[in-house]
Amino acid sequence: MMRFVLIVALLLSFCISQLCSTERNAGPYISFPYPFQQYTLCYSIGASLTIFPRSVVEEEIRQIPMVNTSVRYGLPYNFSLITQFSTVYIINSVSAGAMWSYPLGDVSLALSDEFTYWFGFADLDGFDTQAMGLLNRPGISVGIDIDDYKITMKSEMLILFSQHTYFGSASVGKVKPEIAGVVTSAILEQDIWKSTFMSFALRAHYARPNYQVWLAFAVQDRWLLYPDVQISFVF
Amino acid sequence: MNQLFFIFLLVLFSLVTLSCSHDTVVNVPVFVGGGKLISAQPIKPQQLQLLNGVYDVIDGSDQFGKKVVVKRTGKTLSIFTGKNAGLFVFQCGRIDSTLIFEGYWRYTQGGETGLAQFEIPAENNGKPLLQGILPTPSFFFQGKIGNGSAEPTINITLQYNSPLKDTTFVILAHRGGGRNSDRLPESENSLGMIQLAESFGANGIEIDVRLTKDGIPILFHDENFSPRLVNGDYCVGPVSNYTFAAIRTLCTLKNKELVPTLKEALEVVVNKTTLTYVWLDIKSPEAIASAAALQQEYQKKAFAAGRKLDIYIGLSNDELVDRYKKENMVSSADALCELSMEDVRAVNAKVWAPRWTLGPLGSNAQAMHSENRKIFVWTLDQREFILPFLTQGNIDGILTNYPALIAFEYYVFQ
16 A cells, blocks of 8 residues: 555656646536536546455456546536436446535546445345445545646545345345445546547555455454546546 | 556556565464463363353353353363364363363454463363363352463453253365465365364364375465465475475475375374364376275275275366266265266265255255265355355264364354
8 A cells, every 4th residue: 555655646746847838628527626617517437456465366356447437517606516427237326426626737636425326236146145235435635737737636535334234035234334444546638639538547555355355254453555546538 | 658557557567566475474373381281181071071061141241252162172171262263272180179271262364363362270170070060050160261372360250151062063164274375374185284273163074175186185275386385485386386395395384394295184083083084085087086086995894893984086077976876986985976967876976075065955955965965065264155054954064174163152052
């Protein structure tokens, strides 16, 4: 975790040292914390891949990319509505929340909070199982706009509110708020080629067994690192 | 833009390498100088057995819950607690008529551990126990625990509540006793782990069987060698690419043990444990014939030694079932089948082993029992998932990574 933080800090320092033009690229962005134009909409479509710790999934679960889509809608007073949807059938999530932005020249700050409802299905051999849960993700973002690039550093806490598992005719559930992890993200949004905008995100989930590995039914309480990469087209 | 993209790729690469995690073993604490047991006489197993029972926790419930199960486990005495799948493992002895128990406590789902030392003084139930008199509800089993290697100073008092019910329920320990990710003192699928399984609460084990390139069945779970299971820079890729001699030369298990053969493992089961069930989880069809031959050999050895031991060839997929039938094993070997009930019948398996994620079994369990087949459910590790199966009362055993937890839940539930 410390290594990741140091590397991202180096990246940030490099970016700050490159600050020059105050001219802001007006291209679309999803994560960048600069206030969104009121009543305008921006969306992204992409894929993400989370690398699961081997001690949790061993050789049993193969990581496959999830399809993601995000929407951001500008509201008055520097607020934005944010929604996200990710799916790979075995695990799916729907998030909705809000962001409040505060610009400081080329640097922007934002506070955000999202509720994520996740749900998964396993009806393959040996499984007649479903699971679902509710998370809250309060976060803080810092963004720097440098020429063509918008760089965002975001830190979120994962608060697990509830989790239910259904297996055959039985079910168990837990409704007890608890801190389940923290997520640190580095996001780069830029014009790649001829006004084609893309977003590249690197995330480090440092958490108890992540909802993405619900099918592993892991019981160890240790916080482990789950790196995550996401690439999206932004419109 | 190119510079920034390059740095982005560098960060990406670092993130990927950061994803590796290392399971640090939680070492068993030991008494400096060997403790009091160094000068103690052994206690007879039948005397130790008198301590079996469900006990109320008078002092120590914050750490271990309100009830515990005390049980003789081979030559050791174990205590199973509901909290964090905790357990105590004691070596036992007596100095005159005072009974001494020294060992460790451990949360198997957490990793916290410490020294533990209990005593039954001669004038306070020590003598009656040695004379074969059962404990009464006024019997207190007391001692102290510490944290880590610190001397035990925290009082623990257990009060006898009720005896353990006689049972044929099977508690099978996964991978010989537990997984590497549980940070136990022995590696998964090792000879040392098999010898610990009973003290963890198991009366059976499940072990994973693969064939080397030269046809030797060994104990190994994964298809490929990796830092998760082995040490050895030259141990990479499929296990089936290596001869047994190469594996012994190039690899050790994570706690530096040698990769055992199936023959060595069954030798340990018969001669060094009192385990009564072995589930051979066969990982490739080619291993069936040699595993079946060893199954026959060691069941005969166990019988000759006056031991009850059932060894099952585990069939987990269609390929294995087809090969089992092709090798004409249906009438000669004892199988355990994880697939449908039709497949169980097709191979005349003695045991049906459905995955717990299919849910409670309902009338399917009755059907299997009416055909004189046992039912083992796998792999159950969490209390909330275990209880529906125990409540239905229609299974014969559970495969688990935490036999201490199953032992606690089962005996307290009973």
